[in-house]
Amino acid sequence: MKRLFFMSLILCVPFVVHATSADLGIDQSSITFSDKLVAGSTVRIYGVITNYGDVDVAGYVSFFQGTVPIDDSQVISVRAGGVPEEVYVDFIVPNGEFNVRAEIRGTDPSDENATNDVAITRLFTPIFDDDGDGVENDTDNCPQKANATQVDTDGDLIGDACDDDDDDDGLTDDVETELGTSPISKDTDGDGVADASDAYPSDTTRSVIVPVVVEPVVVPATVVTTLEAPVVDAFQLNARDESVSEEDAVDTTDSSVDAPDTHDELSFSPRAVFSYARDSWNTFEFKAVTPEAAGYQYQWDFGDGVESSRATVRHTYSVSGDFEVSFRVVDPNGSISEDSSVIHVRFWTLQNRVVEMILAFLSLLLLIGMAMIAKLSGDRWRGSSTKRSKLIPDVVQEDERLDDEPRKKIAVRNLDNE
Template sequence: MSIKSSDIRFSNDTFVAGETVRIYIRVRNLGDTDISGYIGFYSGSELINSSQVVTLVADGAYEEVWVDYTIPHSPSFNIRALVKGTSPQDTNSSNDEILTPLYSIIVDDDGDGVDDETDNCLNVSNTSQTDTDGDGAGDACDSDDDNDRLSDSVEDELGTDPIDSDTDNDGYSDADDKYPLDSSKHEEVVVLDLIPVLVQEVIPELFNDDQDSGNGADQIEEESELQAQDQDLESQTALERSSGSVLHVSPNASFVYTRENWKTYAFQSLAHLSTYSVLSWDFSDGSLSSLESVSHEFPSYGTYQVTLRLTDEQGVIHEDIQELTISFFHLSNPFVQIILGLLMVLLIVSIFTTVRTRVGKEAGNKEEIRNEVMEVKAVKKIKSVAKKKTKTKK
């Protein structure tokens, strides 16, 4: 039997650590006697496996044998093949063994065909290796593909392009643009209360009396503040009325929230639009939002931390964290409904069993009374017959 190193091949041309490949080798009988045998495949000194036994006719055609091999987690490997178990005994051992050159191994933990040394997403399959913002993290594992400080999930919620930092092409980043979908504007229009300005600047000039005008300005400004406080109270009352639930305030008074049902809460930011550049909610269940007012349904019962992050114009991040506990025991919980349903079934079965037992006992009592009555009647009848017989004999 004869083998050559040029006659060995693999099912794959790329060798990835942890994957299984099939090793083939062609075998030929160069002698003048029919022969049988098999090939042992080795990695180093360790036996991989032995091929199937083949029978080769004298000076006949090639036969191909194979084994499966799992690529090791090492820089490289080679294969040694050895003719074994020949019958009759192989008389020429010079062509019974071959050794392949070293083959390089790719370590690819996510199975995308890219070596971990160059893969920009080690644990997420990313064949294209697309990296929109060029930050070294591929889009498949980058939470902010365009690097505009808004996560992709937040941009999906806003309707902006997650791979374009300036969706409306107005020259302002989506994170800094108050209207990221409207190229005609980018800043929020804030209507200022001009009454205090008029009171402090115009009225003193008209009356030319600093003291009197100052007192008048103070009085009007005070009335304006009181009016604003009344409006805030009316707004808060409206929130409580609209939700129908108790209004709760976060620890740092950055937002308020109400409970809508078992695991759904409504949240409202209290921060003024002009005091921050970025707003984001984190509900600690994998969900995020950038809306000022949002209603969120948590996945299940448990304890969650709701975080409101506010980033001001200087890039300083302010956080307000509220811990919420959603109880398991609630009528809206399907598991509680099942438990209550089972309890109801057990109660009904218990009542039915009790009633049936009582009815059975009453039926048994009636049967006993009936039997006693029958026995009394039978005794009376026997006595009556005996009495008649006695009279007849006399």
């Protein structure tokens, strides 16, 4: 009876069974980026995985740009009731709008809840920053050169990194560097006179040159002397050659005559504002025709992109051709004189190394051709000599046969007489 009672009691007590489940999940808000989304740059995409089940689960996340695979994350193991785990992949930001899709895969044990295994972000618009200075192209005052500080000294909306005249005083930064003035200050010495108008831009005590009397420039005439060879009568020359021995012959070479100079004669611009002379095939010396006094400002443009602000300049051209040299000079009173002249840089000259190499190559071809002609002529001569040597024995035998014929006839005649 007692046994039946206990069995009935056991059947009446409900048994509580706890079922285990594996459930990893990822949320859209947990997908973030390591840096600004600059088009063409590489950033890292992060995602946070949470374990909503009651068993430890391992797995990884596959990331997609829309439907295009980006990469798979590292394999992680998320503890039940533990802290979420972070996964990541590297990503190159495209040039257009995009979104990111993250999908949990490869879970062990198998994920029993697939509803939270995929997360899709909103659409992102990339930032365009061509020079990579952290400032977007739309607001960058120099989008082709990195200038994170965006310094614009003269306020012309062109950053100093791209502005060739930072202080907007009319003098380029390169010219101010040659003059020794500040490229970011219109008045380097602070005397109230802008550098472009200051004859002494680095001297606070003076800014104007005392006028000087400019003497007229006299252009020297170019004298060309032509040496004519003396006319010698051929009969007199022959007679003298017969009467004078080799030891008494007169040396006709005049040792006092100098070798011809490679420099061209001095030339002047059309208005005689500057002069120039050729030093070599591609090098010229230019000189301003002005009095030797302070306060003059010079500006040269040699026609090949090179400029200078010196009174005398020696310039070498890298290629041959015609170049228009422009010159501008401002005297202490502010008067401006301008002039230009076309300079011809010859290519076909023996001073040009390229021409020397071409001539050397042609000479080599000529020597090779002469050698081949000589070889062919020698082969033909040897062939004809061999043929003649073969014909000589046949001719000799024929001559001997002809000489024996009379002898045979005489012998027959003598036998008949007997």
